[in-house]
Amino acid sequence: MSTHSPNLLSRLSLALASFFSILSRPGFAADVERLRREGWPAPVAAAPVVAPVPPVAPVAPVAAPPAPIQQPQLAPETAALQLLGLLQREARFIDFVQEDVQAYGDAEIGAAARVVHEGCRKVLREHFTFEPVRAEAEGSRLTLQPGFDAAAVRVTGHVVGQPPFTGTLGHRGWRATETRLPKLGQGHDASVLAQAEVEL
Secondary structure, eight states: OOOOOOOHHHHHHHHHHHHHHHHHOHHHHHHHHHHHHHOSOOOOOOOOOOOOOOOOOOOOOOOOOOOOOOOOOOOOHHHHHHHHHHHHHHHOHHHHHHSOGGGSOHHHHHHHHHHHHHHHHHHHHHHEEEEESOOSOTTOEEEEOTTOOTTTOOOOSSOOSSSOEEEEOSOOOEEEEEEOOOOOOTTOOTTOOSOOOOOO
16 A cells, blocks of 8 residues: 555545546445445455475485595696706706716716706706705604604505504605796797707
């Protein structure tokens, strides 16, 4: 029901129209009389329309699907090739490893290894940040409690039973905490680790 109140002119027009309707239409007059006697009927809320629910056939329980098998994650090929390219550029790493060193003496190999070592170290320092896996000093005794991270700590020697294991730290291990490989340009072929050189 509207709560809007019509103005005087609207009420006058409505009164005149109603007057002539009462005179000419007996049914309308009866409705007006009933309205005056009983008052305006209270609004009735419409019952919500409920759609019929079709019967549901019983469903047999379905076994949960087996968990997907986790496939081993492989390092992105492009990143591996990019690292090889950096090692080749700064340390001639591929040249050194591909060379047959049997024909060279220890002094010659040592001199070449010093150059390769310096270049490799530069690449690692520039593009990676490392930290030891274990904080203890190498050679110290430690105990591995049950639930230790087997991906970060390898147990060697005479391994029997279940942890805790007590042993000597032979290597602290390394973990990469940050990688800063340069972004490749559009169309760069990462598989070209070192360009062929043509001297004119």
